[in-house]
Amino acid sequence: MKNKTKAYITGISVLFSAIMALNVYADDYPLKQVSEGIYYHQGAQEDADQHNKGEIANTGFIMGDKCIAVVDSGGSYLEGKALLGAIREKSDLPICYVINTHAHPDHFLGNAAFKDTGATFIGNAKMPAAIEARKSFYETRFQEILGKYFKGTEFIEPTLLVSVDKPITIDLGDRELVLNSYPTSHTDNDLTVLDKKTKTLWAGDLLFVKRIPALDGSINGWLATIKKLEAMKLNAVIPGHGPAQYKDWHQAFDAEEHYFLTIREQIRAIINDMGTITEATDSVGLSEKGKWLLFDDYNKRNVTAAFTELEWE
Amino acid sequence: MKNLFNIIAISGLMFSFMMPSITRADDQPEEQWETLKEIYFENKTILEDADDWLVIEAPKRAEDAAIVPVHFYSKRPQTDSSYIKSLQIFIDNNPMPYSANFHLSPTLESVDISTRMRIDQYTYIRAVAEMNDGSLHMVKRFVKASGGCSAPAGKDQAAAMARLGKMQIRYRDGGSDEANPVQIVISHPNNSGLQMDLKTRGYIPAHYVEKMVITLDDKVLMDVDTGISISEDPSIRFVLPKGKAGHGLLKAVVTDNQKQIYTIEKQI
Numbered sequence: 065m066k067n068k069t070k071a072y073i074t075g076i077s078v079l080f081s082a083i084m085a086l087n088v089y090a091d092d093y094p095l096k097q098v099s100e101g102i103y104y105h106q107g108a109q110e111d112a113d114q115h116n117k118g119e120i121a122n123t124g125f126i127m128g129d130k131c132i133a134v135v136d137s138g139g140s141y142l143e144g145k146a147l148l149g150a151i152r153e154k155s156d157l158p159i160c161y162v163i164n165t166h167a168h169p170d171h172f173l174g175n176a177a178f179k180d181t182g183a184t185f186i187g188n189a190k191m192p193a194a195i196e197a198r199k200s201f202y203e204t205r206f207q208e209i210l211g212k213y214f215k216g217t218e219f220i221e222p223t224l225l226v227s228v229d230k231p232i233t234i235d236l237g238d239r240e241l242v243l244n245s246y247p248t249s250h251t252d253n254d255l256t257v258l259d260k261k262t263k264t265l266w267a268g269d270l271l272f273v274k275r276i277p278a279l280d281g282s283i284n285g286w287l288a289t290i291k292k293l294e295a296m297k298l299n300a301v302i303p304g305h306g307p308a309q310y311k312d313w314h315q316a317f318d319a320e321e322h323y324f325l326t327i328r329e330q331i332r333a334i335i336n337d338m339g340t341i342t343e344a345t346d347s348v349g350l351s352e353k354g355k356w357l358l359f360d361d362y363n364k365r366n367v368t369a370a371f372t373e374l375e376w377e
Numbered sequence: 378m379k380n381l382f383n384i385i386a387i388s389g390l391m392f393s394f395m396m397p398s399i400t401r402a403d404d405q406p407e408e409q410w411e412t413l414k415e416i417y418f419e420n421k422t423i424l425e426d427a428d429d430w431l432v433i434e435a436p437k438r439a440e441d442a443a444i445v446p447v448h449f450y451s452k453r454p455q456t457d458s459s460y461i462k463s464l465q466i467f468i469d470n471n472p473m474p475y476s477a478n479f480h481l482s483p484t485l486e487s488v489d490i491s492t493r494m495r496i497d498q499y500t501y502i503r504a505v506a507e508m509n510d511g512s513l514h515m516v517k518r519f520v521k522a523s524g525g526c527s528a529p530a531g532k533d534q535a536a537a538m539a540r541l542g543k544m545q546i547r548y549r550d551g552g553s554d555e556a557n558p559v560q561i562v563i564s565h566p567n568n569s570g571l572q573m574d575l576k577t578r579g580y581i582p583a584h585y586v587e588k589m590v591i592t593l594d595d596k597v598l599m600d601v602d603t604g605i606s607i608s609e610d611p612s613i614r615f616v617l618p619k620g621k622a623g624h625g626l627l628k629a630v631v632t633d634n635q636k637q638i639y640t641i642e643k644q645i
């Protein structure tokens with residue numbers, strides 16, 4: 065009896081470690097296929113900490129016949145390395161590009177992991193300046209937040225730059241990607257990636273799904289950009305945070321738009337009455353509270369940022 | 378007084394290097410303040426006895442590191458016999474802790490001032506009131522740093538420069554029975570200059586507002602020394618006494634460290 069149990073347990077653990085060995089990256093860093101040749105890893109719907117290791121943004125890659133483009137490299141060198149490992153589980157094609165959707169740490173701090181791949185780093189033309197302005201602050205802050213998980217992280221700036229209204233097309237081998245930069249929206253350096261073949265849009269943080277959007281740019285600009293994106297013909301959209309969207313992708317943009325329209329209207333009324341930021345943060349947006357993750361962490365911040373912008377209308 | 382902020386700039390830079398990068402506990406040490414006190418007040422006695430009449434209102438946590446609304450007010454009226462002559466604001470753990478100095482007089486009858494400040498780490502905010510009799514009284518308040526990716530840098534540098542110098546006087550006429558809030562705001566990057574200019578690979582020179590003088594019919598209501606702890610697009614809001622509204626030319630003259638002068642006036 066005793067021996068039988070032992071053998072049984074041993075059998076299970078052997079089986080288990082075999083599975084672990086096969087799926088080492090799949091287990092640690094699962095990738096999900098969105099469209100043919102397009103994979104993403106969904107980040108935790110949380111703020112960065114040592115438990116989630118800063119792996120809070122969506123990352124992934126697009127595979128052509130000749131090469132691979134990474135889209136967003138993650139929140140640390142170590143996350144970038146995990147992504148690279150997961151890519152290598154699927155393909156040995158060279159990595160030609162690392163595309164950064166914007167200069168927020170959870171999206172581009174994994175760049176260093178791709179330094180030796182020979183990839184060209186791509187971003188919005190305003191991304192390098194945004195990195196320069198915030199680098200020392202982010203470095204201190206994320207060192208503090210991530211501790212040992214920050215190891216090896218570098219601030220690598222894009223060298224192939226995309227200006228607003230001057231989209232560029234890159235070819236991965238029978239697969240063309242259109243890269244588009246936007247006027248200040250989520251940040252002043254947002255960029256999207258459109259795969260022409262499958263009509264999949266990598267929206268970066270222009271789209272938050274389930275997690276409350278974080279405003280670090282312009283509320284009016286972002287609302288205008290949402291209109292532009294909603295007019296596109298798409299089969300799938302990969303947001304910067306939250307699950308990929310398929311045929312109902314419009315609804316995700318609608319929810320985001322509704323949040324911003326709601327807070328904009330309420331903030332405008334307070335500004336017109338000579339109200340203060342504090343009055344606004346105490347009251348604006350509360351009807352949206354049940355709809356979003358991390359609402360309490362970001363709503364007041366969004367209201368504050370929007371207030372100082374709308375004051376100039 | 379003219380060169381106040383040159384001195385501050387140098388001492389501020391020293392501070393940013395000396396500064397411990399992690400300051401977490403609510404009852405954090407105040408050695409930063411010990412140093413500041415020596416620099417700015419020499420051996421004068423600062424009484425911490427003003428908690429029942431001098432108030433700092435600020436959020437417990439900085440929601441947006443670049444824009445933290447802070448409200449200073451006194452429950453005592455400004456009278457000829459007793460008034461706050463200057464209200465000096467310090468943010469212990471900012472790169473330049475000496476953040477503002479409001480020069481005041483009985484003209485405004487009350488002290489009720491709001492502004493917006495940059496706060497990117499756990500810190501005390503302090504207000505030191507110097508009375509007309511020369512005595513010094515301090516209140517302080519602790520503010521936690523914002524979370525996540527909220528940075529003290531501006532959100533859109535290009536837009537900030539494009540509307541540089543644009544000003545507004547905003548005002549609500551509460552009639553003669555009510556106090557009347559007034560806000561002066563100027564579009565200005567108000568930056569520290571510590572960021573790299575990509576084209577030249579040199580550092581962008583500091584560009585910040587160093588003085589705001591607000592008058593009503595040529596009588597000074599408030600004369601403020603400011604610096605980079607004040608948010609981009611510096612804003613000062615205060616309350617006009619009852620009866621002072623409805624007649625008068627309100628004027629604001631703003632000078633930045635590059636000696637550019639911006640002016641706005643409005644009949645109120």
Ligand SMILES: [Zn+2]
Pocket residue numbers: 166168250269304
């Ligand atoms: Zn972002």
